[in-house]
Amino acid sequence: MTPITKKIGVLGAGQLGRMLAIAGYPLGQKFGFLGTSHDEPSALLGQMYTDEVESLKDLVKFSDVMTYESENTSVEMVREIARSIPVYPGEKSLYYSQHRGREKGLFDELSIPCAPYQVVDSLENLTQAVDEIGLPAVLKTTTEGYDGKGQFVLKEKSQIDQAWKAIGGRELILEGFIDFSRELSIVAVRNADNEHVYYPLVQNVHHDGILRYTIAPARQISETVQTQAEAYMKALLDKLDHVGVLTLELFETVDGLVANEMAPRVHNSGHWTIEGALTSQFENHVRAITGLPLGDTSPRQPVAAMINIIGETGPVAEVLKMPNAFLHLYDKAERAGRKLGHINLVADSEDALYEQIKQLSAFLPAEDKSES
Amino acid sequence: MTPITKKIGVLGAGQLGRMLAIAGYPLGQKFGFLGTSHDEPSALLGQMYTDEVESLKDLVKFSDVMTYESENTSVEMVREIARSIPVYPGEKSLYYSQHRGREKGLFDELSIPCAPYQVVDSLENLTQAVDEIGLPAVLKTTTEGYDGKGQFVLKEKSQIDQAWKAIGGRELILEGFIDFSRELSIVAVRNADNEHVYYPLVQNVHHDGILRYTIAPARQISETVQTQAEAYMKALLDKLDHVGVLTLELFETVDGLVANEMAPRVHNSGHWTIEGALTSQFENHVRAITGLPLGDTSPRQPVAAMINIIGETGPVAEVLKMPNAFLHLYDKAERAGRKLGHINLVADSEDALYEQIKQLSAFLPAEDKSES
Known part of the structure; x- marks a missing residue:
């Protein structure tokens, strides 16, 4: 072991853990994962602890520091682990980001614009909230739900019953509809020495609730808008004492940026950074949680893109033949709607x-194909 | 597993296996290693088979294809493995590159200029060879020996006895002294579909027989010289039916390029390609041996460099603070003369x-420090 080597435990063993490990080994770090089977994407990339009774205890013993793949990680579990070793990001980051109501409350507190919202736990509450917020609006579960799951778009009052039946019977949040031109996101990193770095805002295109591609940096973003986004991130990072990567999804509107949601982790919209930036989001997360200086977030070429590989592996040999294209597979079996990998692209011009x-x-949904 | 996933077995578990794995996982490949302990650089990056009796058999069972880290891998072992699964590069590449006499014979056969040489196995032979080749000359073991080990520079006839005592008692090769201006090398790749790709010639600076840094591409190389080097590589790749990376070390002389030695593997002088080229030597080796199309070898920026980290890990936090610098540690304990990692640099100009x-x-030997 080199003198700077640290052992990093990861709660989860999916593609995010996999890419953290691929980025972290060159820094001399070692990895261990808490997983459910030896077939998971991270399984061959470190010491694997599968879900037997002693696994978490063993992973804690293995690790100098712990991190996690999902904002749905139990706050209680993190608190328990933190008695033995540091867990980054800390429980505050998890507590806010795993509940849409708390998250919105935090945005309000930090004067970060977001949609009008109301947390509801009954059909009556919901009806009242619809009256106050107006339609259209989006009804979401307050916790869990990702890639468009656990959401219902309410367009008319007549749909209220249907919406409650579909995802209700639990705590929900009604969010006023935002009229946006583009979906953007920003990835930022803070370490325990209070260094902050920010990646440029990127533009994301979703289809059926799943991110399909990202353009980085987002086109035609003024310096003022980038600075505004960084200011929001700085407020969040400092308020949460956040250590590691934090991602914020934003809507671009005529009135400026509006926050959608945050994730206390490396993010799909930051995957372009592997070849697109001087330091990837994965490497910077590893640096942050192991007490190393943060790396330069500048793009390596004027423009980059990330295309998700969804459901089917597809004609990847064609990708390998393209210069300036970089394949990233997650070693997952094909299944409809599943993220199996992504392709990074870099170019010197937007046209290219x-x-x-x-x-x-072939890797994009049909609508985008017909457009091109 | 994605449909294109292959399991790659590696004979050896050092830094080369480690970097092959880091480059190969994003292509969806899986790795297994034949090693001697769970502390080796590759140990956490795949299925590890340590040197118990059944290990090789188990690794062969695990693997779809086998490769190796060292040109000193036993030809007999490779022949045995090749009865079950393909081994790339094949035994012909190994047979020639692990013996300096055969290697020089091959250079002669393919009209690739090299130093005058003579294989000797006794003091008498050696004395005779010195008379024919003249002095100064370099006496080397025909097999093994790397990083300057097993070599003796003969300047005067009076040293013959001393030289034979130092490294003789076994087969040796006496090589005429080459008056060179620079040490260069070229990395090339061939796959089983007979695709060939070549990286640019790079310039290597050694100290005490160990590579200390590489400048890529080598400065002021004419297109004619690059083309000549590629022609030599093509002749070698085709003659050997080589599949994978092949590296050739060359001397630049007033009479043109003179071959020094080749290695049937990814090479220290190719480490700059990780961030310096569109496709790294490691990724291209993985592509070649798993039947995938080869990737673009173009540099990503005008100039790049690779500095080896030798003996001590050194002030790596300083490296992390530098933009355009990329740290690669091998997770090895410090020891004098040991390769512990390397730093890649990219820049837009030679001055930068x-x-x-x-x-x-701080990472360069004292002589180079005083020069700067």
């Missing part, structure tokens, strides 16, 4: 980038 | 590159 994206239309 | 190298003088 869109030409490359066109060549990869 | 040399400025960066200067900042990293």
Whole structure:
């Protein structure tokens, strides 16, 4: 072991853990994962602890520091682990980001614009909230739910019963509809020495609630808007004493940026950074949680993109033949709607980038194919 | 597993296996290693088979294809494994590159210029060879020996006895002295579909027989010289039916390029390609041996460098603070003369590159420090 080597435990063993490990080994770090089977994406990339009774205890024993893949990690578990070793990001970051009501409350507190919202726990509450917020609005579960799951778009009052039946019977949040031109996101990193670094805002395109591709940096973002986004991130990072990567999804509107939700972790919309930035989000997360200086977040080329590989592995040999295209597979079996990997692209001009994206239309949903 | 996933067995578990794995997982490949302990650089990056009796058999069972880290791998072992699964590069590549006499014979056969040489196995032979080749000359073991080990520089006839005592008593090769201006090397790749790709010639600076840094591409190389080097590589790759990476070390002389030695594997002088080229030597080796199309070998920026971290891990936090610098540690304990990692640098100009190298003088041998 080199003198700077630390052992990093990861709660989870999916593609995020996998990419953290691939980025972390070159820094001399070692990895262990809490997983459910030896077939998971991270399984061959470190010491694997599967879900037997002693696994968590053993992983804690293995690790110098713990991190996690999901904002749905139990706060109680993190608190328990933190008695033995540091857990980054800390429980405050988890507590806020795993509940949409608390999250919105935090945005309000820090004067970060977000949609009008109301937490509801009954059909009556919901009806009242619809009256106050107005329609259209989006009804969501307050906890869990990702990639568009656990959501219902309410367009008319007549749908209220149907919506409650579909996802109700538990705590929900009604969010006023935001009229946005684009979906953006920003990835930021803070370490325990209070260094902050920010990646440029990127533009995300979803389809059926799943991120399909990202353009990085987002086109035509003024310096003022980037600075505004960084200010929001700084407020969040400092308020949460956040250590590691924090991602914020935003809507671009005529009135400026509006926060959607945050994730206390490396994020799909930051995958472009592996070849697109001087330091990837994965490497910077590892640096942050192991007490190392943060790395330069500048793009390596003027434009980059990330295309998700969803459901089917697809014609990846074609990707391998393209210069400036980088394949990232997660070693997962094909299944409809499943994220199996992604393709990173870098280019010197927007035209060149869109030409490359066109060549990869097989990986994009049909609507985008017909557009190109 | 994705449909294109292959399981790659590696004979050896050092830094080369480690970097092959880090490059291969994103392509969806899985790795297994034949090692001697669970502390080796590759140990956490795949299924580890340590040197118990059944290990090789189990690794063969695990693997779809086998490769190796060292040109000193036993040809007999490779032949045995090849009865079950493909081994790349094949035994022909190993047979020639693990014996300096055969290697020189192959260079002669393919009209690749090399030093005059003679294989000797006795003091009498050696004396005779010195008469024919003249002095100065370099006496080397025909097999094994790397990083300057097993070599003796003969300047005067009076040293013949001393030289034979130092490294003789076994088969040796006497090589005529080459008056060179620079040490260069070229990395090339061939896959079983007979695709060939070549990286640019790079310039290597050794100290005490150990590579200390590489400048990539080598400065002021004419297109003619690059083309000549590629022609030599093509002749070697085709003659050997080579599949995977092949590296050739060359001397630059007033009469043109002179071959020194080759290695049937990824090479220290190719480590710059990880961030310096569109596809790294490691990824291209993995592509070649798993039947995938080869990747673009173009540099990502005008100039790059690789500095080896030798003996002591050194002030790596300083490296992490430098933009355009990329740290690669091998998770090895410090020991004099040991390769513990390397630093890759990329830059837009030669001046910027040399400025960066200067900042990293702590990692360079004293002579180079005083020069800067």
